[in-house]
Amino acid sequence: MIETRSRKQSGGSEEVIKTVQFSVLRYDPKTLPAPRVDSFNVPVTKGLTVLDGLHYIKENLDSSLAWRYSCRMGVCGSCGMFINSYPRLACNTQVLELKTDTVHLKPLPNFDIIKDLVPDLSVLFEKHRSVRPFIVRRDVSIDELPSGEFFQSVEELERYLQFTYCIKCGLCMAACPTVATDRRYLGPQPLTQAYRYDIDSRDDGSDERKEEALGSHGAFRCHFAGACSEVCPKGVDPALGIQLSKRRAFVASLGLLPKKRLAAVAPPVTSAKRREGTPDAPERTVR
Amino acid sequence: MPESGFRRNQLGLVGWLSGGRYGIERYAFTLHRLTGLAILAYFLLHILVGSSRMLGEETWNSVMERLDSPVFRYGEFLVYLAFAFHALNGLRLALTELGFFLGAPRQPVFPYTSSVRRQRPLFVLVMIVAAVVVVLGGYDFFFAHPVK
Ligand code: SF4
Ligand code: FES
Numbered sequence: 001m002i003e004t005r006s007r008k009q010s011g012g013s014e015e016v017i018k019t020v021q022f023s024v025l026r027y028d029p030k031t032l033p034a035p036r037v038d039s040f041n042v043p044v045t046k047g048l049t050v051l052d053g054l055h056y057i058k059e060n061l062d063s064s065l066a067w068r069y070s071c072r073m074g075v076c077g078s079c080g081m082f083i084n085s086y087p088r089l090a091c092n093t094q095v096l097e098l099k100t101d102t103v104h105l106k107p108l109p110n111f112d113i114i115k116d117l118v119p120d121l122s123v124l125f126e127k128h129r130s131v132r133p134f135i136v137r138r139d140v141s142i143d144e145l146p147s148g149e150f151f152q153s154v155e156e157l158e159r160y161l162q163f164t165y166c167i168k169c170g171l172c173m174a175a176c177p178t179v180a181t182d183r184r185y186l187g188p189q190p191l192t193q194a195y196r197y198d199i200d201s202r203d204d205g206s207d208e209r210k211e212e213a214l215g216s217h218g219a220f221r222c223h224f225a226g227a228c229s230e231v232c233p234k235g236v237d238p239a240l241g242i243q244l245s246k247r248r249a250f251v252a253s254l255g256l257l258p259k260k261r262l263a264a265v266a267p268p269v270t271s272a273k274r275r276e277g278t279p280d281a282p283e284r285t286v287r
Numbered sequence: 288m289p290e291s292g293f294r295r296n297q298l299g300l301v302g303w304l305s306g307g308r309y310g311i312e313r314y315a316f317t318l319h320r321l322t323g324l325a326i327l328a329y330f331l332l333h334i335l336v337g338s339s340r341m342l343g344e345e346t347w348n349s350v351m352e353r354l355d356s357p358v359f360r361y362g363e364f365l366v367y368l369a370f371a372f373h374a375l376n377g378l379r380l381a382l383t384e385l386g387f388f389l390g391a392p393r394q395p396v397f398p399y400t401s402s403v404r405r406q407r408p409l410f411v412l413v414m415i416v417a418a419v420v421v422v423l424g425g426y427d428f429f430f431a432h433p434v435k
Contacts (some may be wrong), residue, residue, distance in 0.1 A: 086309075087309055110296070112294055112295055175309060225315075225317075226312035227309040229402060230401065233399075240390075256363045262373075
């Protein structure tokens with residue numbers, strides 16, 4: 001009964017195409033002296049993802065298995081893991097597409113292990129925070145203008161839009177050879193986000209990001225191995241962001257960077273007429 | 288590996304050295320670093336050998352005699368190989384790290400493409416040039432001035 005339900009959850013058909021062995025690294029730093037590998041047989045139906053397979057194991061074979069997930073649709077960035085030695089999102093990876101009879105699962109490397117397949121992503125979030133990933137303005141206080149908007153053209157938006165798709169899954173950090181040897185190197189995700197804000201026409205915070213993003217553990221430690229862009233599940237292309245930030249820093253060092261024309265704050269719309277039949281906005285729930 | 292090493296799960300030198308299942312540029316990264324170290328080692332040896340001249344002509348001659356063996360000649364060719372790769376790949380890196388050949392940022396539409404793929408023809412081109420340089424150099428090493 002449970003088995004049927006779990007197969008249905010995959011959203012695919014119920015016909016078992018083959019049985020695949022899930023070879024999973026198990027480790028709890030608090031209780032185990034060293035990791036071990038447990039193997040589970042998982043009946044695979046069409047469309048079954050690695051995440052579904054893990055659910056099957058948890059429901060039917062070993063309830064103590066730990067991994068992290070939330071959205072099941074490649075949006076939250078929680079389920080990154082090393083799948084057959086390649087960083088992928090478990091929810092975004094179909095077992096049949098791996099074309100193997102054994103799926104080796106390990107937690108994302110270059111992050112501490114919390115338990116089994118759960119990496120400690122807090123170092124990523126700290127690095128991300130360290131580059132001030134938000135609009136910084138000196139002339140207007142954003143806090144005072146919670147409902148204000150800035151003018152921005154489509155061209156200005158397109159310069160950084162690609163980099164905003166990042167879901168902070170950490171796959172790029174697991175693939176990067178420099179992160180592998182230098183824990184203090186910021187890494188592809190934070191550096192790309194630093195660049196994303198640096199070139200945003202609304203932002204005036206480049207100077208505040210400089211020390212982190214272009215310092216001795218910043219963008220110039222990247223040597224363009226390119227693995228980050230290859231593994232990124234959202235097509236963010238962090239390698240591009242980092243190289244462009246190096247170009248920007250180089251041009252700036254020559255004193256040739258054009259002065260940024262900061263986006264102005266748009267005045268509140270007063271003159272526009274409301275279209276007939278437009279419903280009222282719901283009551284505000286947060287004040 | 289100590290307990291804390293397991294917990295840290297840092298790939299370390301293994302992650303730095305092995306290209307894994309990633310693209311060719313990741314291998315080029317490793318090779319670039321290794322050839323850089325090899326050229327540096329050669330350079331130090333070169334200075335050391337050259338400085339033996341300071342100890343007089345006799346020392347110099349005996350050092351030169353000792354170096355005039357196939358091992359060093361072939362070794363020198365290996366350094367030449369490393370140089371050809373390092374110089375030409377370095378040219379590609381200098382260009383790409385300054386943002387050339389990468390294309391502009393774009394909306395990520397599945398199936399995604401990336402700057403790494405867009406610069407790949409440049410990588411292939413510099414590797415072809417490196418191969419030509421190696422073949423020409425190889426001719427010089429092994430045919431025009433063969434090892435005695
Ligand atoms: S850049 Fe891509 S791989 Fe890196 S954290 Fe963001 S979404 Fe994940
Ligand atoms: S569960 Fe959210 S990205 Fe996989």
